[in-house]
Amino acid sequence: MNKKLNQIIGVILILMTVFSLIGCGSSNTADNNESKEQTVLEKIQEKGVIVVGTSPDYPPFExxxxxxxxVGFDIDLANEIAxxxxxxxxxKQMSFExxxxxxxxxxxxVGxxxxxxxxxxxxxxxxxxxxLVGGQVVVTTTDSGIESVEDLNGEKVTAGMGSTCEQAxxxxxxxxxxxxxxxxxxxIMVKNGTAKAVVADVSVAKDYVANDSSYTIIGEPLSYEETAVITKKGNDDLTKAINEAINEIKESGKIDEFKKAWGVE
Structure with missing residues (x-):
């Protein structure tokens, strides 16, 4: 009787050991799977496509x-980064804000x-x-009677919603x-007289003036600013890769070709 009992206990102990090892193996597998989770950049590269949000109402940028x-300067840059x-x-076309x-x-x-x-x-x-490095300027029409920024006191001035133009x-x-x-x-509002001026990036302003002599730029730039690509917070691998791409595009002189092609300063 005791011998049989000992055999049963031995079998139970062996089974407990086996299950324990299986459990440890499952845990290790889960940990390995978790450690192999793809980064955002890896997901983009596996998919073979980077999706860029842009608002194409800001020539010559987009x-x-x-x-x-x-099309535009930013689009050429986006293609080169990709x-x-x-x-x-x-x-993906969407409103700026x-x-x-x-x-x-x-x-x-990215945006x-x-x-x-x-x-x-x-x-x-x-x-x-x-x-890019640039600034914001005021654009009006040659017959608006506006000769300086001070003349805009009490007048309607337009700007893009959610932009630094709006802030300026x-x-x-x-x-x-x-x-x-x-x-x-x-x-359009400035052209038809429903507003006296529009605040725009200097390159955008010069593009409009070059294509329509009824527009003119007045005064000095209202601000100095730098332009960059936006990414989701925490996507450090993607941001790093974009930074490396931008630096390569600058060093190769490609960005100067884009500037010349689109009249961007």
């Missing part, structure tokens, strides 16, 4: 050509749409190394700022 294609990452580019939210939610991988580097913006998203416009003493989700509409 606009829609006569064939309905989104090539450096070894993936294709997919553009929604791009940050789209990046935060993962609806798009490239003339984003100026600001402390407020850096609280919500990460920003790449700057790829709000600093014009006494101006009534009209914020628009379509930046081009600001120039």
């Amino acid at each position: 606009t829609i050509d006569e064939k309905g294609n989104i 090539a450096k990452l070894g993936v294709d580019l997919e553009l 929604t791009i940050v939210t789209a990046v935060q939610s993962g609806q798009v991988d 490239i749409s003339g984003f100026s580097v600001t402390e407020e913006r850096k609280e919500n998203v990460d920003m790449s190394e700057p790829y 416009a709000n600093k014009i003493e006494g101006a009534e700022v009209v914020s628009l989700d379509d930046f081009n509409m600001g120039f």
Whole structure:
């Protein structure tokens, strides 16, 4: 009887050991799987596509050509960044003020749409190394009677909603700022007299003036700013890869070719 009992106990002990080892093996497998979780950059490269949010109402940075294609300085830059990452580019058109939210939610991988580097913006998203340096200026028409920024006291001034143009416009003493989700509409309002001026990036302003002699730039730039790519906070691998791509594009002289092609300073 005792012998049989001892045999039973021995079998039980062996089974307990086996189950214990199986349990440890499962735990190790789970840990290994967890440690192999893909980074954002790896997911993009595996998919073979980087999705970029942009608002094509800001020529020469991003606009829609006569064939309905989104083109511009930023688009050429985005294509070059995608090539450096070894993936294709997919553009998602959206209003400027929604791009940050789209990046935060993962609806798009990055935002490239003339984003100026600001402390407020850096609280919500990460920003790449700057790829451009510029500023904001005031544009009016040659027959508007506006000769200086001071003349805009009490007048309507338009700017893109959620942009640094809007911030600069709000600093014009006494101006009534009209914020628009379509930046081009600001120039139309100035042209038809429903607004006296529009605040725009210097390259955008010069593009409009070059294509329509009824527009003119007045005064000195209202601000100095740097332009960068925005990424979701915590996507450090992607931001690092974009920084490396931007530096390579600068060093190769490619970015100067884009500037010359689009009249960007």
